[in-house]
Amino acid sequence: MERTIAVIGAGPVGRALAGGLHRVGHEVIVGVRNPGDPKHDGLRPTVHVVGIGDATAEARLVVLAVPADALASIVSGLRLEAGTTVIDATNAAFSPVPAGFETLGHFVASMLEPDIGFVKAFNTVGAEHLGHGEIDGQRLFLPIAGDDIGRAIVADVADSLGFAVVEVGGREAISLVENHARLWIHLAIHRGWGRAFGFTTVGDHG
Ligand SMILES: NC(=O)c1ccc[n+]([C@@H]2O[C@H](COP(=O)([O-])OP(=O)(O)OC[C@H]3O[C@@H](n4cnc5c(N)ncnc54)[C@H](OP(=O)(O)O)[C@@H]3O)[C@@H](O)[C@H]2O)c1
Known part of the structure; x- marks a missing residue:
């Protein structure tokens, strides 16, 4: 099913996901700090490139593809419609998980209203593999965790990219x-x- 998906961030992860999601038929809106910067020209015209504040208006799936230390300011500034699912592709790879939180995902989820879903996904493999979820014809294992309804939708989207998606569980499985x-x-x-x-x-499994 074709969806409108916002990707926040246009680094290696944002670019790979934007390209892949467009390739498999989704409408993609990339949100960046400075949409007029020529470094984003390569993304156009296949995807829309807009300011972060304008990226989420039509999208009910919003992918976070930004550094962990930018999450607090970015997530708190997002305008999200009720029923939106936030997909967290970030890692605290070179910085600690914020104090008081079990995982980076729990930190992100804590900033969301109760009517917004949260799913951790697309963070477990290098960016260059995110737009096309296979290597040498083998579908890549993609574990995801988060809220039930959003998780099923994210699983469907990741499947469309070619991944072998495994729904690991709810928010208790984010750490895995x-x-x-x-x-x-x-x-x-x-x-x-x-x-x-x-x-x-x-x-055999699942
Ligand atoms: N690289 C990988 O292989 C990989 C794989 C899986 C997950 N991850 C995770 O995915 C996330 C994104 O990684 P990445 O490698 O794509 O690139 P990144 O360098 O972590 O992020 C690049 C994007 O974030 C934006 N950004 C940085 N600081 C910002 C701020 N304060 N406010 C708004 N936007 C800001 C940049 O915008 P500007 O262009 O305007 O600076 C750029 O669009 C990270 O959390 C990373 O740990 C990375």
Whole structure:
């Protein structure tokens, strides 16, 4: 099903997701600080590039693709319609989880009104794989966690990108998804695997 999806941030993650989501038929609106900056020209005309404050008006799915330390100011400034689901693709990769929160995802969710859904997704694999969820014809394992209704929609969207989506659970499972990202980052950077890999599952499950 075609959806209107806002992607906040146009770094490697935002660009990859915007391109992939457009490729599979979704309408994509990218929200950035300075939409007139020529560095965003490559995104047009396939996706709309607007200021962050204007990105969410039509979108009921909003992807966060910004640095963890920018989340507080960005999320608190978003204008979200009731029923919107926020998809958190961020990681506290090089900074601690904010004090008092179990995970970065719980920190983001704490800033949302009760009528806004929260799903952690698209944070567990390198940006270059996010627009097309497979490597060498193998669908990449994509664990997601969060609120029931939004999670099913996000699973559908991620499936459309080619991922083998696994709904890990509700908000109690966010830490598992964030830890999975830590594993990918650890192997990629600290164990010298590089970035050209992902995970998959074998055997019977679900
Ligand atoms: N890179 C990966 O492989 C990867 C994979 C999975 C998840 N993640 C996570 O995804 C998030 C995005 O990562 P990224 O690699 O795409 O790039 P990034 O460098 O973390 O973020 C780039 C985007 O964030 C915007 N931004 C930065 N500070 C901002 C602020 N204070 N207010 C508004 N916008 C701001 C930048 O805007 P300007 O262009 O205007 O500066 C740019 O559009 C991070 O949390 C990262 O941990 C990264």
